[in-house]
Amino acid sequence: MSQYxxxxxxxxxxxxxxxxxxxxxxAALQSGQVLRVIATDPGSVKDFEAFAKQTGxxxxxxxxxxxxxxxxxxxx
Amino acid sequence: MGxxxxxxxxxxxxxxxAYPPFILGSTAAALGYEVSIFFTFYGLNLLKKKLDLKVTSxxxxxxPMPMPIPVMVQILPGMQAMMTSMMKAKxxxxxxxxxxxxxxxxxxAEVRMIACQMTVDLFEYSTSEFIDGIEYGGAATFxxxxxxxxxxxxx
Numbered sequence: 001m002s003q004y005x006x007x008x009x010x011x012x013x014x015x016x017x018x019x020x021x022x023x024x025x026x027a028a029l030q031s032g033q034v035l036r037v038i039a040t041d042p043g044s045v046k047d048f049e050a051f052a053k054q055t056g057x058x059x060x061x062x063x064x065x066x067x068x069x070x071x072x073x074x075x076x
Numbered sequence: 077m078g079x080x081x082x083x084x085x086x087x088x089x090x091x092x093x094a095y096p097p098f099i100l101g102s103t104a105a106a107l108g109y110e111v112s113i114f115f116t117f118y119g120l121n122l123l124k125k126k127l128d129l130k131v132t133s134x135x136x137x138x139x140p141m142p143m144p145i146p147v148m149v150q151i152l153p154g155m156q157a158m159m160t161s162m163m164k165a166k167x168x169x170x171x172x173x174x175x176x177x178x179x180x181x182x183x184x185a186e187v188r189m190i191a192c193q194m195t196v197d198l199f200e201y202s203t204s205e206f207i208d209g210i211e212y213g214g215a216a217t218f219x220x221x222x223x224x225x226x227x228x229x230x231x
Contacts, residue, residue, distance in 0.1 A: 014171045016103040020181050023106040041171075054107040 004036035004072055005029060011040045011068065018044045019051050022073065026057060029075045034060060037071040044069055083225035084113045085218065089121030091129040091163060091175070092139075096231045097122070098178035104227075105185035112225075113182075114218040116192035120199070123191055123206045127175055131163050132156045183209055190217055 008025045010018040018039045025035050037048070045062065048071050052059035060072040082104045086097040097119075101111045115123050122129075133139040134150045142162075149155065167174070173181075182189065189210045196203070196212065203212070211217070222228045 012171045014173075016099050016106070016178075017171075017173050019106050020102055020185075024184075051107060 003034065005033040007036045007038070009038045010044070011038055013039070014041045015043050015047060019047050022048070022051070022071075023055075026073065026075050031075050033075050035073045035075070037073065039069045039071070040067065042069070044071075048073070080109045080227070081221070081225040082109045082111045083218070083222040083228040084111070085228075085230045086113055086115045086119035086122060087117045088231065089118030089129065091131040091160060092136075093231065094122050094129050094175045095178070098175060098182055100229070101187045102178055102181040102185055105182065105187050109227075110188075111182075111185075112188040112190065112218075112221045114190045114192065114213075116195050120191060120195050120201065120206075122175070122179070123189065123210055125205060125207050127179075129175060130156055130160045132159055179207070183207070188221075 006025060006029055008021055010021055013021070018037065018041055022035065022037050025037075029035060039048075041047075048059055048062065051057070052073065056076045058074040058076065060074050062069065062071045064070070082100070084097050084101060086093075088094075097113050097115075101113050104111050121127075131139075132150070132155070133141060133145070134147065134156070139159075145155075150159075164174075190213045191206060191210050193212045193214050195201075
Protein backbone atom coordinates (compact mmCIF):
# COMPACT_ATOMS: atom_id res chain seq x y z
CA MET A 1 0.00 0.00 0.00
CA SER A 2 1.44 3.34 -1.05
CA GLN A 3 2.05 6.22 1.27
CA TYR A 4 -0.59 8.78 1.99
CA UNK A 5 -0.76 12.06 3.86
CA UNK A 6 -4.36 12.15 4.92
CA UNK A 7 -7.22 9.71 5.18
CA UNK A 8 -10.93 10.13 4.65
CA UNK A 9 -13.33 7.44 5.74
CA UNK A 10 -16.47 7.78 3.64
CA UNK A 11 -17.81 4.35 4.58
CA UNK A 12 -21.58 4.15 4.66
CA UNK A 13 -21.94 7.35 2.67
CA UNK A 14 -23.60 7.32 -0.70
CA UNK A 15 -23.36 9.42 -3.83
CA UNK A 16 -22.49 12.26 -3.93
CA UNK A 17 -20.98 12.45 -0.44
CA UNK A 18 -17.75 10.47 -1.06
CA UNK A 19 -16.78 12.86 -3.88
CA UNK A 20 -17.85 15.98 -2.04
CA UNK A 21 -15.99 15.05 1.13
CA UNK A 22 -12.93 14.07 -0.88
CA UNK A 23 -12.92 17.44 -2.57
CA UNK A 24 -13.04 19.16 0.80
CA UNK A 25 -10.26 16.96 2.20
CA UNK A 26 -8.08 17.58 -0.86
CA ALA A 27 -8.49 21.32 -0.48
CA ALA A 28 -6.72 21.05 2.86
CA LEU A 29 -3.71 19.31 1.31
CA GLN A 30 -0.68 20.71 -0.43
CA SER A 31 0.04 20.02 -4.08
CA GLY A 32 1.61 16.58 -4.42
CA GLN A 33 0.14 15.23 -1.21
CA VAL A 34 -1.97 12.09 -1.29
CA LEU A 35 -5.43 11.53 0.15
CA ARG A 36 -6.57 8.02 0.97
CA VAL A 37 -10.33 7.56 0.71
CA ILE A 38 -12.27 4.57 2.02
CA ALA A 39 -15.74 4.13 0.57
CA THR A 40 -18.39 1.45 0.58
CA ASP A 41 -20.53 2.92 -2.21
CA PRO A 42 -19.93 0.80 -5.33
CA GLY A 43 -20.86 3.81 -7.47
CA SER A 44 -17.83 5.61 -6.09
CA VAL A 45 -15.44 3.67 -8.34
CA LYS A 46 -16.71 5.33 -11.48
CA ASP A 47 -17.25 8.60 -9.64
CA PHE A 48 -13.64 8.84 -8.51
CA GLU A 49 -12.35 8.01 -11.97
CA ALA A 50 -14.50 10.81 -13.37
CA PHE A 51 -13.44 13.11 -10.55
CA ALA A 52 -9.76 12.50 -11.26
CA LYS A 53 -10.27 13.04 -14.97
CA GLN A 54 -12.27 16.24 -14.53
CA THR A 55 -10.25 17.89 -11.80
CA GLY A 56 -6.76 16.84 -12.85
CA UNK A 57 -6.05 15.29 -9.45
CA UNK A 58 -4.37 11.97 -10.12
CA UNK A 59 -6.03 8.74 -9.06
CA UNK A 60 -2.77 7.04 -8.08
CA UNK A 61 -4.32 3.71 -7.27
CA UNK A 62 -7.60 2.15 -6.36
CA UNK A 63 -8.42 -1.28 -5.02
CA UNK A 64 -11.10 -3.25 -3.31
CA UNK A 65 -10.45 -4.65 0.13
CA UNK A 66 -13.09 -6.77 1.81
CA UNK A 67 -16.11 -4.90 0.45
CA UNK A 68 -14.48 -1.50 0.87
CA UNK A 69 -13.06 0.57 -1.93
CA UNK A 70 -9.77 2.32 -1.32
CA UNK A 71 -8.69 5.28 -3.45
CA UNK A 72 -5.39 7.12 -3.39
CA UNK A 73 -5.71 10.58 -4.89
CA UNK A 74 -2.77 12.86 -5.40
CA UNK A 75 -3.47 16.57 -5.34
CA UNK A 76 -2.47 18.30 -8.56
CA MET B 77 -14.19 28.94 -10.80
CA GLY B 78 -14.34 26.06 -13.25
CA UNK B 79 -14.22 26.08 -17.01
CA UNK B 80 -17.60 24.58 -17.71
CA UNK B 81 -20.90 26.12 -16.73
CA UNK B 82 -24.00 24.34 -15.53
CA UNK B 83 -27.38 26.06 -15.23
CA UNK B 84 -30.27 24.46 -13.38
CA UNK B 85 -33.85 25.63 -13.02
CA UNK B 86 -35.47 24.14 -9.93
CA UNK B 87 -39.26 24.36 -10.09
CA UNK B 88 -40.46 21.71 -7.65
CA UNK B 89 -40.72 21.77 -3.90
CA UNK B 90 -41.25 18.21 -2.74
CA UNK B 91 -38.67 15.99 -1.05
CA UNK B 92 -38.16 13.76 -4.07
CA UNK B 93 -37.66 16.68 -6.41
CA ALA B 94 -35.32 18.45 -4.01
CA TYR B 95 -32.56 15.93 -4.56
CA PRO B 96 -31.74 16.37 -8.26
CA PRO B 97 -30.82 20.08 -8.16
CA PHE B 98 -28.71 19.79 -5.01
CA ILE B 99 -27.00 16.54 -5.94
CA LEU B 100 -26.20 17.66 -9.48
CA GLY B 101 -25.23 21.13 -8.29
CA SER B 102 -22.90 19.98 -5.53
CA THR B 103 -21.33 17.20 -7.59
CA ALA B 104 -20.77 19.45 -10.59
CA ALA B 105 -19.16 22.01 -8.32
CA ALA B 106 -16.89 19.28 -6.94
CA LEU B 107 -15.90 18.47 -10.50
CA GLY B 108 -14.96 22.08 -11.17
CA TYR B 109 -18.09 23.35 -12.88
CA GLU B 110 -19.41 26.82 -12.27
CA VAL B 111 -22.97 26.15 -11.17
CA SER B 112 -26.00 28.38 -11.00
CA ILE B 113 -29.38 27.21 -9.73
CA PHE B 114 -32.45 29.31 -10.35
CA PHE B 115 -35.27 28.47 -7.94
CA THR B 116 -38.73 29.35 -9.12
CA PHE B 117 -42.28 28.50 -8.16
CA TYR B 118 -42.32 25.59 -5.76
CA GLY B 119 -38.54 25.41 -6.03
CA LEU B 120 -38.49 28.29 -3.56
CA ASN B 121 -39.38 25.73 -0.89
CA LEU B 122 -35.84 24.44 -1.22
CA LEU B 123 -34.40 27.76 -0.11
CA LYS B 124 -36.37 28.11 3.10
CA LYS B 125 -34.34 28.33 6.30
CA LYS B 126 -36.53 25.74 7.89
CA LEU B 127 -37.00 22.96 5.37
CA ASP B 128 -40.28 21.12 5.57
CA LEU B 129 -40.29 19.06 2.42
CA LYS B 130 -42.91 16.41 1.92
CA VAL B 131 -43.49 13.55 -0.46
CA THR B 132 -46.55 11.53 -1.36
CA SER B 133 -47.41 8.65 -3.63
CA UNK B 134 -50.64 10.42 -4.52
CA UNK B 135 -50.45 11.26 -8.20
CA UNK B 136 -47.06 9.53 -8.14
CA UNK B 137 -47.79 5.95 -9.17
CA UNK B 138 -44.09 5.36 -9.78
CA UNK B 139 -43.22 5.66 -6.10
CA PRO B 140 -42.08 2.28 -4.76
CA MET B 141 -43.98 1.28 -1.64
CA PRO B 142 -43.48 -1.58 0.81
CA MET B 143 -47.01 -2.75 0.07
CA PRO B 144 -49.62 -1.61 -2.46
CA ILE B 145 -51.91 1.04 -1.00
CA PRO B 146 -55.11 1.93 -2.87
CA VAL B 147 -55.37 5.57 -3.88
CA MET B 148 -58.51 5.91 -1.74
CA VAL B 149 -56.33 5.08 1.27
CA GLN B 150 -53.43 7.29 0.20
CA ILE B 151 -55.72 10.33 0.50
CA LEU B 152 -56.49 9.75 4.16
CA PRO B 153 -55.27 12.25 6.78
CA GLY B 154 -51.83 11.41 8.05
CA MET B 155 -50.84 9.30 5.04
CA GLN B 156 -48.70 12.01 3.48
CA ALA B 157 -46.87 12.61 6.75
CA MET B 158 -46.31 8.88 7.17
CA MET B 159 -44.98 8.44 3.66
CA THR B 160 -42.68 11.42 4.14
CA SER B 161 -41.21 9.99 7.36
CA MET B 162 -40.82 6.56 5.82
CA MET B 163 -38.95 8.05 2.89
CA LYS B 164 -36.68 10.07 5.17
CA ALA B 165 -36.01 7.05 7.38
CA LYS B 166 -35.12 4.97 4.35
CA UNK B 167 -32.74 7.62 3.10
CA UNK B 168 -31.03 7.85 6.45
CA UNK B 169 -30.71 4.07 6.66
CA UNK B 170 -29.07 3.96 3.24
CA UNK B 171 -26.59 6.72 3.96
CA UNK B 172 -28.16 9.22 1.60
CA UNK B 173 -27.37 12.82 2.47
CA UNK B 174 -30.17 14.99 3.79
CA UNK B 175 -31.31 17.98 1.77
CA UNK B 176 -29.92 20.29 4.45
CA UNK B 177 -26.52 18.69 4.11
CA UNK B 178 -26.54 18.81 0.31
CA UNK B 179 -27.65 22.40 0.34
CA UNK B 180 -24.88 23.33 2.80
CA UNK B 181 -22.38 21.63 0.50
CA UNK B 182 -23.69 23.69 -2.40
CA UNK B 183 -23.33 26.90 -0.43
CA UNK B 184 -19.81 25.88 0.57
CA ALA B 185 -18.93 25.08 -3.02
CA GLU B 186 -20.12 28.57 -3.96
CA VAL B 187 -22.93 27.34 -6.16
CA ARG B 188 -24.83 30.44 -7.15
CA MET B 189 -28.41 30.20 -5.90
CA ILE B 190 -30.94 32.61 -7.29
CA ALA B 191 -34.50 32.97 -6.03
CA CYS B 192 -37.10 34.04 -8.55
CA GLN B 193 -38.18 37.49 -7.43
CA MET B 194 -41.54 37.16 -9.17
CA THR B 195 -42.41 34.00 -7.28
CA VAL B 196 -41.34 35.59 -3.99
CA ASP B 197 -43.77 38.42 -4.69
CA LEU B 198 -46.49 36.09 -5.95
CA PHE B 199 -46.58 33.89 -2.86
CA GLU B 200 -45.83 36.87 -0.60
CA TYR B 201 -42.75 35.29 0.94
CA SER B 202 -40.48 37.42 3.07
CA THR B 203 -36.74 37.30 2.41
CA SER B 204 -36.17 36.45 6.07
CA GLU B 205 -37.71 33.04 5.39
CA PHE B 206 -34.87 32.10 3.08
CA ILE B 207 -31.29 31.10 3.80
CA ASP B 208 -28.56 33.69 3.60
CA GLY B 209 -26.27 34.10 0.66
CA ILE B 210 -28.86 33.83 -2.09
CA GLU B 211 -29.55 36.31 -4.84
CA TYR B 212 -32.90 37.50 -6.09
CA GLY B 213 -33.48 37.83 -9.78
CA GLY B 214 -35.74 37.25 -12.70
CA ALA B 215 -35.77 35.28 -15.90
CA ALA B 216 -33.26 37.62 -17.51
CA THR B 217 -30.80 36.95 -14.68
CA PHE B 218 -31.10 33.25 -15.26
CA UNK B 219 -30.88 33.53 -19.04
CA UNK B 220 -27.75 35.62 -18.82
CA UNK B 221 -25.99 32.72 -17.14
CA UNK B 222 -27.76 29.98 -19.07
CA UNK B 223 -26.91 31.54 -22.41
CA UNK B 224 -23.28 30.72 -21.73
CA UNK B 225 -23.83 27.41 -20.01
CA UNK B 226 -22.56 24.09 -21.32
CA UNK B 227 -25.32 22.23 -19.58
CA UNK B 228 -28.77 23.61 -18.80
CA UNK B 229 -31.38 21.54 -17.05
CA UNK B 230 -34.95 22.06 -16.03
CA UNK B 231 -36.18 20.07 -13.07
